[in-house]
Amino acid sequence: MAEFYIVRHGQASFGAENYDKLSDLGHQQAKWLGDYFRRKNINFDRVFRGDMVRHKETMEGILTYANNNPTENIDLGFNEFDFQNIVDAYLSLHPEQTLAADSEPALFYRLLKQSMLSWSLNKLPTESLNETWGDFKTRVSKALDAVCDTQSKLPILIVSSGGVISMLLSLVLELKTHYVMELNMQVRNTSFTHFYFNKNGIRLSSFNNIPHLENLHKPDVITFS
Numbered sequence: 001m002a003e004f005y006i007v008r009h010g011q012a013s014f015g016a017e018n019y020d021k022l023s024d025l026g027h028q029q030a031k032w033l034g035d036y037f038r039r040k041n042i043n044f045d046r047v048f049r050g051d052m053v054r055h056k057e058t059m060e061g062i063l064t065y066a067n068n069n070p071t072e073n074i075d076l077g078f079n080e081f082d083f084q085n086i087v088d089a090y091l092s093l094h095p096e097q098t099l100a101a102d103s104e105p106a107l108f109y110r111l112l113k114q115s116m117l118s119w120s121l122n123k124l125p126t127e128s129l130n131e132t133w134g135d136f137k138t139r140v141s142k143a144l145d146a147v148c149d150t151q152s153k154l155p156i157l158i159v160s161s162g163g164v165i166s167m168l169l170s171l172v173l174e175l176k177t178h179y180v181m182e183l184n185m186q187v188r189n190t191s192f193t194h195f196y197f198n199k200n201g202i203r204l205s206s207f208n209n210i211p212h213l214e215n216l217h218k219p220d221v222i223t224f225s
Contacts, residue, residue, distance in 0.1 A: 001196040003205075004147055004156035005042075006165055007033065009054040010061065011189045011223040022057045025221065029190040029213065030061025036212035038065040046071050046152050048143070049159040050079035058190065059159045070157065077143025080161035082130045083112055089128040090115035105225070113181055120177045133177075140167040148197050162187040169193070172202045188213075189223045 010026030012019050022030070037043075047063070047070045049055040055078070063070070090111075091098050097114075099107055118124050120133045143164075147156055166183035169175065172195065175183075187208055194205040213222050 001198045001203075002148075002152060002156070003194065003196045004158055005044075005192045005194050006158040006160060006168065007058065007062070007192045008162050008165055008187050008189055009052075009058040009159060011225055012054050020053045022054055022061075025223065026054070026189065027057065027061055029221065029223075030058045031064055032212040032216070033190045033192070034062035034065035037062065038067065041067075043068050043154050044070045044157040045154040046073065046150055047157045047159065048073045048075050048078060048147055050074070050161070050164075051076060052079055052161070055079075055159045055161070059157075062157070062159070068154075070154075073146075075143045075146060077139040077146070078158060078160040078164055081136050081163050083115075083163075085128075085130045086119050086124065087112060087115045089124040090118050092125065092128060093118075093123075109185065113185065116181050116184070117178070120180065136163075137167060137171070140164055141171055144168055144171060144202075148202065165193060169204070169207070172204055185224070187224070189225070 010022045010029040012026060013021050013023050043066065045068060047059055049059050049072070051074050059072075097111060099111060115124075119129075122133065126132060147158065150156060162184050163180075165187050166180045169183055170177070170180045188210050190213070191208045191210045193207045194209070196203045196205055210222060
């Protein structure tokens with residue numbers, strides 16, 4: 001069977017004016033993962049990624065240690081959903097839940113989860129959304145199909161984001177909608193999720209792996225943003 005690894009980007013710049021770039025730790029996480037793949041002799045001949053900066057920077061960090069030169073495919077289907085747009089649409093209905101700029105990250109994640117749930121249940125005003133839940137599901141499905149239609153002798157690497165990884169899992173495992181939100185909050189930066197596939201289907205091998213971070217015995221390098 002063929003196989004692919006889908007990796008969540010390294011730690012992004014949470015709280016900065018531009019979230020869509022890696023922090024210093026995010027760059028290091030990507031390099032640690034690339035070194036792990038090198039030591040395990042896991043090589044890639046194709047890379048799929050979204051066109052976000054954090055996807056590109058994570059890919060570049062991983063491939064610093066690559067023993068080959070994989071073909072790069074940019075697929076917008078692997079871009080993260082616009083979480084700020086979804087939160088804004090939710091707050092237009094529930095302005096009393098607006099958070100102060102200096103609120104703790106945990107409060108923002110709680111608001112994001114509530115917003116995503118409303119989004120998935122089609123309870124947000126469509127005219128305020130850049131993308132409906134159904135549109136998001138469809139584009140992730142098409143991106144997954146593109147990967148599985150690829151002829152590749154070596155494993156395929158995908159670099160994406162937590163929401164896409166969660167949606168992809170729900171498609172493969174036929175999970176109920178609310179599990180997408182739960183999984184999304186669990187996906188760790190530069191974790192990899194491993195799948196096998198052939199013409200008969202896709203099989204999950206492992207989820208949310210971070211051996212390249214756990215082996216450092218430094219809890220502060222394990223992040224979720």
